[in-house]
Amino acid sequence: MNRDRYSRIDKLKLVGHETLSKLRDLSVAVIGLGGTGSLVTELLASNGVKHISIVDRDYVEESNLHRQIIFDEKDVGKRKVDAAYSRLQAMNSSVEVKKVFGTLDSGNAIDLFSEVDIVIDCTDNITSRLIINDAxxxxxxxxxxxxxxxxxxQFKAIIPGKSSCFACxxxxxxxxxxxxxxxxxxxSVPSVISGFVFSTVVRLIAGDENGDYLYHLESWPPAIDRILIRRNPGCRSCSKGDFKYLSSKYSGLDFHPLA
Ligand SMILES: [Zn+2]
Structure with a gap:
């Protein structure tokens, strides 16, 4: 490894060698390669995260380009996972990227997540988030x-057994x-959110993130609200262990999370 490559994050007092070492050994799944997801994968790759699984079912469209800046004009019509894979490999050849072309559903969530340390939700709908949450x-x-x-x-870290979950x-x-x-x-919104999501990954592995707060960022005019969300003792998912979004209703060829 070129030690100079990561020297600027290594020198951060709040990060340091140990957290950088954990970051470089980390395995992450990014669900959804929209504005936030594509930018998060770039930050993970440029910081040398060991393994990144990218999950998306869409093709690059011209209307994506104004915010999904991992893609360029020659990518239009390609599968997002293919275009992102090429970009990430070009950014950092030491990073292992796994492409998953398809819909994240109750049929594949457990297998996909079992092999990573952290899952990042960059989807655009509540059903997918509840599947991710239950898994x-x-x-x-x-x-x-x-x-x-x-x-x-918005963004929030969710640490099962410690913080409130999404279903709370x-x-x-x-x-x-x-x-x-x-x-x-x-x-600018996915740009800002992706930056904070990456910070949250680093804070999680540094042990400085406890998942207590949901952050709501407004850009017009700029404002950040921090909202304390306690565990819900009656929560279906994290208290009662009822993982209904892992049932067969939320998987299969006919399943579409926006339907
Ligand atoms: Zn919960």
Whole structure:
């Protein structure tokens, strides 16, 4: 390894050799290669994270390019996982990238997550988040929730057995939940959220993140709210162990999380 490559993060007092070493030995799954997901994978790769699994079912479209800056014009029409794979390998050849072309569902979540240390949710819908949540709570695996829409975004670390889980505060799927395709998104929002998500990964492995807070970032005008979310003693998932989003209803060829 070229030691100079990571010297600027190595020199950070809050990071240091031990956390950098853990980061470089880390295995992460990024679910969704939209604005936030594509930028998070770049940060993971540029910092030498050992293994990155990328999961996405979509193809690069021209309307993605204004915010999903891992892709460029020649990628339009390609599978996102293929275009991202090429980009990440070019960024850092020491990083192992696993491509998973398809929908994250209850049929593959457990297998995919079993082989990684941290799961990062960069999806655009609540159903996928509840599948990720139930799989991670069942496996006792930390994950990071993130979202970006219009001019705002959110993120929260979820540490099963320690912090509140996603179902503690959001355990239903609204019928009219909007997507970026419907209401748009300012390009800077996924950029900011992806940066904080990467910081959260580093803080998790440094032992400085306890998952207590959900962060809500508004960019118009700029503001950050920190919301304390305690564990819900009646939570279906992390308290009662009812993992209903891992049932067969949420998998298979007919399953579409936005449907
Ligand atoms: Zn819970």
């Amino acid at each position: 991670c709570v069942k496996l006792q695996k930390p994950w990071i929730f993130s979202s970006a829409l219009e001019t705002y975004g 505060f959001n355990d239903s799927v609204p019928e009219d939940f909007p997507t970026c395709a419907q209401v748009g998104v300012l390009s």
